Amino acid sequence: MKKILLILLLAVFFTSCKSTSTAVSKKESKTENKKENRYVVNNLIKKATDNIGVKYKAGGTTRSGFDCSGLVYTTFESENIKLPRPSYEQAKIGKIIKVNDAQKGDLIFFKTNRSKQINHVGLITEVNSNEIKFVHSSTSKGVIISSTKEAYYQNSFVQVNRVLE
Numbered sequence: 001m002k003k004i005l006l007i008l009l010l011a012v013f014f015t016s017c018k019s020t021s022t023a024v025s026k027k028e029s030k031t032e033n034k035k036e037n038r039y040v041v042n043n044l045i046k047k048a049t050d051n052i053g054v055k056y057k058a059g060g061t062t063r064s065g066f067d068c069s070g071l072v073y074t075t076f077e078s079e080n081i082k083l084p085r086p087s088y089e090q091a092k093i094g095k096i097i098k099v100n101d102a103q104k105g106d107l108i109f110f111k112t113n114r115s116k117q118i119n120h121v122g123l124i125t126e127v128n129s130n131e132i133k134f135v136h137s138s139t140s141k142g143v144i145i146s147s148t149k150e151a152y153y154q155n156s157f158v159q160v161n162r163v164l165e
Contacts, residue, residue, distance in 0.1 A: 048125075053143060054142050071123075072123055087118055095162050095165075104125060106124045110153060
């Protein structure tokens with residue numbers, strides 16, 4: 001009887017120890033995920049902005065020329081994150097968020113030139129209270145950083161997507 005009681009007490013002791021360490025592990029895991037995401041976001045922004053000045057090329061995915069979705073596709077691919085190639089398909093990935101909740105590393109989408117579907121994408125590099133800056137490939141200037149304060153982008157803005165949680 002004493003042996004059974006001892007075994008039960010040890011079982012309860014080890015079970016309670018395990019549940020406590022699991023809770024700590026989950027908390028540590030969330031902190032690690034946030035740090036890792038910050039690292040990934042900074043790498044994505046660096047990779048994209050390293051291409052500033054590269055010319056626009058329809059269908060382009062290399063330093064010899066990028067289109068907007070090609071820049072985003074290639075940038076995310078550098079971190080082993082697979083995205084669809086066209087911007088209207090990229091707009092279906094992740095979670096659509098309120099523009100006021102936008103963060104560095106989110107994707108920003110537009111319908112330019114009276115398009116009926118999303119046809120332009122950029123990677124958010126900076127967020128201030130009333131302005132979002134994003135890196136993208138424009139047909140006229142190639143890879144540049146633009147702002148939602150510019151009338152052209154204000155008038156064609158559609159949504160912001162969070163790909164990385």
